[in-house]
Amino acid sequence: FTPWEDSTATPFIEFQNVTKRFGDFTAVDNLSLKIYEREFFALLGGSGCGKTTMMRMLAGFETPTEGSILIDGQDMHGVPPYKRPANMMFQSYALFPHMSVEANIAFGLKQDRMSKADIAARVTEMLRLTKLEAFGKRKPHQLSGGQRQRVALARALAKKPKVLLLDEPLGALDRKLREETQFELMNIQEELKTTFLIVTHDQEEAMTVADRIAVMDAGKIMQCATPSEIYETPNSKFVADFIGDINLIEARVVSKSEDGTIMDAPRIGCRIDSSQTTTVSVGDTVWYAMRPEKVRIELGETETPEINQVGAEVWDIAYLGDVSIFHSRVGEAEETSLRSTIANVTRLVERPLTWEDRVTLSWGRDAGVILS
Numbered sequence: 001f002t003p004w005e006d007s008t009a010t011p012f013i014e015f016q017n018v019t020k021r022f023g024d025f026t027a028v029d030n031l032s033l034k035i036y037e038r039e040f041f042a043l044l045g046g047s048g049c050g051k052t053t054m055m056r057m058l059a060g061f062e063t064p065t066e067g068s069i070l071i072d073g074q075d076m077h078g079v080p081p082y083k084r085p086a087n088m089m090f091q092s093y094a095l096f097p098h099m100s101v102e103a104n105i106a107f108g109l110k111q112d113r114m115s116k117a118d119i120a121a122r123v124t125e126m127l128r129l130t131k132l133e134a135f136g137k138r139k140p141h142q143l144s145g146g147q148r149q150r151v152a153l154a155r156a157l158a159k160k161p162k163v164l165l166l167d168e169p170l171g172a173l174d175r176k177l178r179e180e181t182q183f184e185l186m187n188i189q190e191e192l193k194t195t196f197l198i199v200t201h202d203q204e205e206a207m208t209v210a211d212r213i214a215v216m217d218a219g220k221i222m223q224c225a226t227p228s229e230i231y232e233t234p235n236s237k238f239v240a241d242f243i244g245d246i247n248l249i250e251a252r253v254v255s256k257s258e259d260g261t262i263m264d265a266p267r268i269g270c271r272i273d274s275s276q277t278t279t280v281s282v283g284d285t286v287w288y289a290m291r292p293e294k295v296r297i298e299l300g301e302t303e304t305p306e307i308n309q310v311g312a313e314v315w316d317i318a319y320l321g322d323v324s325i326f327h328s329r330v331g332e333a334e335e336t337s338l339r340s341t342i343a344n345v346t347r348l349v350e351r352p353l354t355w356e357d358r359v360t361l362s363w364g365r366d367a368g369v370i371l372s
């Protein structure tokens, strides 16, 4: 399922050069984006980057200052929220406290004057979909947070919108419930084949649920790609830093050829040979971004630093259960230069590494990406 790779595919949702200003402040900055039918799409970014504003414009609660938004080929300019084929599930859930779960789910259907029999059938279907069969007669205050979240989801889906907009939908849930609910959301989306657009600041959540992610900063999309592309080949220092743990090594380009790029990394005291060809020039300063799990760590310090290899000393170990991250002090570094060194994830060492062990860190030619 990769419609975005097909240049002839018709997008289901399209932002065309959309700008949103609040007074002098630009919340969304000339942004274009295509989302495809049946896609589970995530807008990911820190607080204030403009992701909620994007969603509110799509739902019709805000109007773009410039540009157009199309849903299913139709320009949404002037179309009120209730006439759009999109429905939004709010972070606060906004359930009616005095109504039962069933009545909450049925609310929008009644407003649409659906027949009683059809409403009953649809409510039953939604209760099943969200695993709430046993809770139909309860009031929201008689439910757990996770159950309330599912009622909000069932209500948002009851009208079978073509697009479901989810604004930080799992924000109020604890970690374990969040993870379970992420998988439920994916199953529900799979079953309904509805286009889901989720707004989140939680990168793990975006990586788990989404087919594609747009990473936003200051009203712009920094990168729009699949979770694995964003993780493996971030296109900028910002994205590399924002997603997961990464070593960002400052380096200078020494030479380049069709075969790759050689860099000098004085702060870690070695040369970096990368298989990546790059448009940057010899002499330019770049960042070499390398995930910790791409760095091998071995007991025993190498005598002479080589290409893609340095001696180091373990100075901090973060035990995370499935992995441990080793922070190693590289070379003769003073305290001040420790932070820019190599982190590592490893289980394959002869004996458990411990603090102050002398180690050798090494990596392959395709371990990282060069970012200018």
Ligand code: ATP
Binding pocket: 022, 025, 026, 027, 045, 046, 047, 048, 049, 050, 051, 052, 053, 054, 201
């Ligand atoms: P968060 O995760 O904190 O909700 P966000 O990325 O969703 O952040 P938005 O809600 O889209 O951010 O807001 C983007 C920027 O626009 C923020 O700086 C916010 O203060 C500003 N903004 C949003 N709505 C308005 C408004 N109605 N009037 C003025 N400024 C606004």
